[in-house]
Amino acid sequence: MAKIIPIKAVRPAEDKVALVTCRNYDDYSQAELAAWLNFNPYSFLHVIHPAYIHSQKISWDKRFKGVAHKYHDFKNDGIFVEEEKPVFYLYEIQSKTESYTGILAGTSVDEYNENKIKKHEDTLQYRVDLFKEYLQQTQFNTEPVLITYPDSVEMNTWITLKKKSKPLYSFSTTTKQKHTLWKIDTESEMDWLEEHFATIPNLYIADGHHRSASAALLHKENKTPNKENLNYFLSFLISESTVKIYEFNRVIRDLNQFDTTSFMEALTSIFNVVCKHQELWKPTEKGEFGMYIDGKFYALFLRKKPNSSEILENLDAQILYNQVLNPLLGIGDLRNDERIDYISGKQPITTIKELVDEGEFAVGFMLYPIDISEIKTIADADLIMPPKSTYIEPKFRSGLVVYEL
Structure with missing residues (x-):
């Protein structure tokens, strides 16, 4: 079975969401990064890249502490708001040529360790250790692991109906993408989602092997048994036929x-x-x-x-x-x-x-490019693909949904 849970997330205030969310930090050129940081005080880049002018001169420890501090400043200033209770989200990304829709949820570290959430890519230990330290110092994550699930007529029908309801957010970005987020917060809907995924024997990581490995390492080293959120990691679950695989x-x-x-x-x-x-x-x-x-x-x-x-x-x-x-x-x-x-x-x-x-x-x-069936076959055989075999979309926007640890 695949266990997913609703998350008590933190997210941008509705009037600021288009200003807050950003692409992955590495996607920006230095000139682009400087422009966003200089002219947009709400950009989440201020959180993940604090004191950016001096960032190359400070240790990772100080940088991670700066991230945590800036994140709390954003919360204190009302840029972020916290959900009253755990919920799921339905999230859609639309561009001129592509459209992706999936579920934002917590997925189980135990199932990752038991290989029920299957992998196809190797990880570099130093990157796993570094992101684990980031999670430990900042106590939040906003970069979900991209996970695929088998196509289902039942799920597709439910998604189509859900999209007809009023969204929580609907905004466009300078990359000409439209982003729409719906909250799934009724007991009947949340129960249905959990029961549907419980019928799926395995999930497959498409992108985010280092993030999931870091979450598992942090869970293993955790000395505070009451920190329930460490038992799960933030995931974006998408049907396997819609994921886009580039070479x-x-x-x-x-x-x-x-x-x-x-x-x-x-x-x-x-x-x-x-x-x-x-x-x-x-x-x-x-x-x-x-x-x-x-x-x-x-x-x-x-x-x-x-x-x-x-x-x-x-x-x-x-x-x-x-x-x-x-x-x-x-x-x-x-x-x-x-x-x-x-x-x-x-x-x-x-x-x-x-x-x-x-x-x-x-x-x-x-x-x-390879296809999803090859990835699944490799993962099922517990094999690892050669480095840089795939470039996979969709890519999630940082700062849209924050999972606190």
């Missing part, structure tokens, strides 16, 4: 011991190589790869599929690593090798062309 493309700084001619010759033993000249070509199915080098695009078609029944060995990201990145280009550690960088598939492939043309990188590779 992560690869750019490499040099060709190792090769020049362009000898590198192309080495590739022809692995792929059928077709020159596409200036056509912005991307793979159209699994087993195809795009490449940009020396001012031209190429289509790469595997001559021979991997002789393995292992699902990991058949992932395009792993094939590229096994056949090209490691043996030819000498890339060993995909996480830490400074010769490789990653470009999300949401960005146009002209980004890769520009990076190579400018000389910062020698070659770029484009992959075909």
Whole structure:
């Protein structure tokens, strides 16, 4: 069963919600960040990036204490309000091309530890430890773990009906997205949601592996048995058919011991190589790869599929690593090798062309995105995908719903 609980959340005052909420801190350029902080006193960026001018000169401990202090200032100033009782939320994100709707709830740390909430991505321990310290110092989280559940006609019908009711918030952002939040606070609705999810044997983490691992570590180290909120972590639950999965493309700084001619010759033993000249070509199915080098695009078609029944060995990201990145280009550690960088598939492939043309990188590779069934198969087999295999949407806005610990 999948256990979800309503949360006694803190959220922006209705008249300030569009001013308070923000994208993930890392999404902002330095100029953009400075502009928001200078001209919008209500932005949640003031909370997650306190004393921003001096932030690079202070320790993590002092920075986290500053986050906690600024958060309480926002509450004391009435920028945030607290729900009177635990509730669920229905949340919709709409852009010109995409629409995502899901449930905001608490999910069980115990079920995460028991692998009923399944994972497909590895974590870096230092990042888990650092975010655990953040949670411990600030005592709140506003970045939910993105979790998928199986599609259900019953759930879809309920969501459609709920959307006809008056929302708690409805606002637009400068990224031309519309955000709508409904409160689910009647006993009958909350009971129905809990009972519906109780029939689901497993949930799957789509994005947020470090956040869930940090919550589990904090729960393990907790010495205060009465802190019930530590038994759950904030989650955004969305049907698996609506989650959007992009690939992560690869750019490499040099060709190792090769020049362009000898590198192309080495590739022809692995792929059928077709020159596409200036056509912005991307793979159209699994087993195809795009490449940009020396001012031209190429289509790469595997001559021979991997002789393995292992699902990991058949992932395009792993094939590229096994056949090209490691043996030819000498890339060993995909996480830490400074010769490789990653470009999300949401960005146009002209980004890769520009990076190579400018000389910062020698070659770029484009992959075909995996689908949710592959992620579930890997998670069910307790396997871990190669680093940077997926870029997943939707992305949640910071400061919209705060879960206090």
